[in-house]
Amino acid sequence: MQQDLSKISTRAPKDMEKTETKEKLVSILEELDELQNLLFAEGKHSLLVVIQGMDASGKDGAIKNVFGTLNPQGVSVTSFKTPTPEEIGHDFLWRIHKHAPLKGTIQVFNRSHYEDVLITRVHKWIDDETAFKRMKAINNFEKLLLQHNQTHVLKFYLHVSKEEQEERLNERISDVTKQWKYNENDFKEAKLWDDYMKAYEDCFEQCNEVPWTIVPADQNWFKEYTIASAVRDTLKDLNMKYPGMKKE
Amino acid sequence: MQQDLSKISTRAPKDMEKTETKEKLVSILEELDELQNLLFAEGKHSLLVVIQGMDASGKDGAIKNVFGTLNPQGVSVTSFKTPTPEEIGHDFLWRIHKHAPLKGTIQVFNRSHYEDVLITRVHKWIDDETAFKRMKAINNFEKLLLQHNQTHVLKFYLHVSKEEQEERLNERISDVTKQWKYNENDFKEAKLWDDYMKAYEDCFEQCNEVPWTIVPADQNWFKEYTIASAVRDTLKDLNMKYPGMKKE
Numbered sequence: 001m002q003q004d005l006s007k008i009s010t011r012a013p014k015d016m017e018k019t020e021t022k023e024k025l026v027s028i029l030e031e032l033d034e035l036q037n038l039l040f041a042e043g044k045h046s047l048l049v050v051i052q053g054m055d056a057s058g059k060d061g062a063i064k065n066v067f068g069t070l071n072p073q074g075v076s077v078t079s080f081k082t083p084t085p086e087e088i089g090h091d092f093l094w095r096i097h098k099h100a101p102l103k104g105t106i107q108v109f110n111r112s113h114y115e116d117v118l119i120t121r122v123h124k125w126i127d128d129e130t131a132f133k134r135m136k137a138i139n140n141f142e143k144l145l146l147q148h149n150q151t152h153v154l155k156f157y158l159h160v161s162k163e164e165q166e167e168r169l170n171e172r173i174s175d176v177t178k179q180w181k182y183n184e185n186d187f188k189e190a191k192l193w194d195d196y197m198k199a200y201e202d203c204f205e206q207c208n209e210v211p212w213t214i215v216p217a218d219q220n221w222f223k224e225y226t227i228a229s230a231v232r233d234t235l236k237d238l239n240m241k242y243p244g245m246k247k248e
Numbered sequence: 249m250q251q252d253l254s255k256i257s258t259r260a261p262k263d264m265e266k267t268e269t270k271e272k273l274v275s276i277l278e279e280l281d282e283l284q285n286l287l288f289a290e291g292k293h294s295l296l297v298v299i300q301g302m303d304a305s306g307k308d309g310a311i312k313n314v315f316g317t318l319n320p321q322g323v324s325v326t327s328f329k330t331p332t333p334e335e336i337g338h339d340f341l342w343r344i345h346k347h348a349p350l351k352g353t354i355q356v357f358n359r360s361h362y363e364d365v366l367i368t369r370v371h372k373w374i375d376d377e378t379a380f381k382r383m384k385a386i387n388n389f390e391k392l393l394l395q396h397n398q399t400h401v402l403k404f405y406l407h408v409s410k411e412e413q414e415e416r417l418n419e420r421i422s423d424v425t426k427q428w429k430y431n432e433n434d435f436k437e438a439k440l441w442d443d444y445m446k447a448y449e450d451c452f453e454q455c456n457e458v459p460w461t462i463v464p465a466d467q468n469w470f471k472e473y474t475i476a477s478a479v480r481d482t483l484k485d486l487n488m489k490y491p492g493m494k495k496e
Binding site: 037110182 | 285289290291308311312315316317318319320321323324325327356358421424425427428430431490491492493494
């Protein structure tokens with residue numbers, strides 16, 4: 001059954017308390033540090049963390065605050081922007097596949113292959129038939145990573161309200177340390193809100209062999225806690241062990 | 249005049265105090281966080297940080313503790329290992345150049361193009377004539393980065409004593425969380441100590457258009473402080489400013 005994003009809250013559950021949750025985050029980040037070391041030492045698995053969301057939904061902040069304390073040697077972040085002519089000359093997964101994580105490491109995608117069924121679709125650069133074909137290819141691609149290289153894919157949609165987005169976009173005009181992020185197109189894109197929601201809902205329904213996590217993202221502390229917890233749980237479930245001495 | 253590494257101390261100066269230096273490091277890392285944000289926002293400069301040193305000289309730890317608190321979106325770490333057949337089929341700087349930092353970002357090299365005049369030379373896989381030709385090419389390459397893309401290169405040699413190295417290599421046998429790092433070749437390489445020192449001394453003399461920093465590295469706290477301070481000073485000297493609103 002298709003999700004209706006307008007019926008899903010963009011805020012933390014009422015029983016979550018900010019200060020307490022922030023303290024929990026600190027201890028999760030410590031666990032993550034240890035788990036990342038194991039991941040690297042064991043060298044059997046890898047993690048691909050996909051971060052999607054509307055402009056100003058807090059993708060950059062999430063990446064900084066969840067992955068910023070890990071060992072940078074085992075984490076890599078790739079931001080996918082407008083494709084280059086060389087990238088456009090290939091299938092839409094070509095530029096993505098290049099950045100699949102190496103065993104033992106965590107790869108974070110700031111935007112991803114999902115843009116090829118989101119912005120492209122909302123602007124009608126591709127028709128629906130193409131979009132649905134691409135969503136099938138995405139399923140296959142994500143399965144390939146898991147089945148053939150033990151790459152565990154985690155997909156997060158940062159769910160902000162229209163009102164929160166507007167407030168944050170306006171801050172990019174008023175705050176001198178944020179002005180460099182300002183892009184007048186963001187306001188134009190914001191007007192296409194409903195089309196974006198529809199396109200996201202289709203992604204959640206069609207590309208669900210690896211499940212999505214919808215992250216209430218109006219409050220940064222809850223967003224960060226949710227992502228960090230999910231990453232920790234995934235790593236813990238791998239039951240990793242230090243491999244001992246390598247045989248030459 | 250050529251440096252004599254055996255005459256340079258591998259320990260912190262006597263007047264440096266551990267606890268106090270560690271506190272200073274914390275405040276430098278906070279400064280770095282702000283400076284990195286500016287570097288990214290302004291988007292004019294980039295930093296290439298080269299970390300070289302003998303096995304167990306503490307390269308991994310330095311990278312984790314100096315760059316681990318920065319925003320991972322603006323830092324990338326590349327470890328250079330044995331070249332692949334495709335890499336060997338090109339000039340020795342081909343695989344390096346690919347990882348030159350994008351404007352606004354920091355790229356850390358764990359080992360680097362210097363291996364092509366170090367391990368290769370110590371094992372006589374190349375002759376001295378080739379080695380000296382390569383060192384000239386390295387000078388030109390590092391100048392290219394600075395002059396044509398505002399890439400500031402910082403080169404650190406982690407200077408440990410033979411005794412400290414031996415102790416750390418032995419830990420890789422006894423400590424279960426470190427065994428995965430153990431490589432029996434490390435002990436063979438350690439026997440070539442004097443040849444390595446000579447090869448490093450030649451690098452410092454020949455590849456000095458971008459100067460080297462020799463980092464006393466027997467004590468991790470002093471090593472980290474020295475590297476972090478140098479990175480901070482370099483970034484501060486750039487006199488960066490938030491660029492304000494972009495014109496479309």
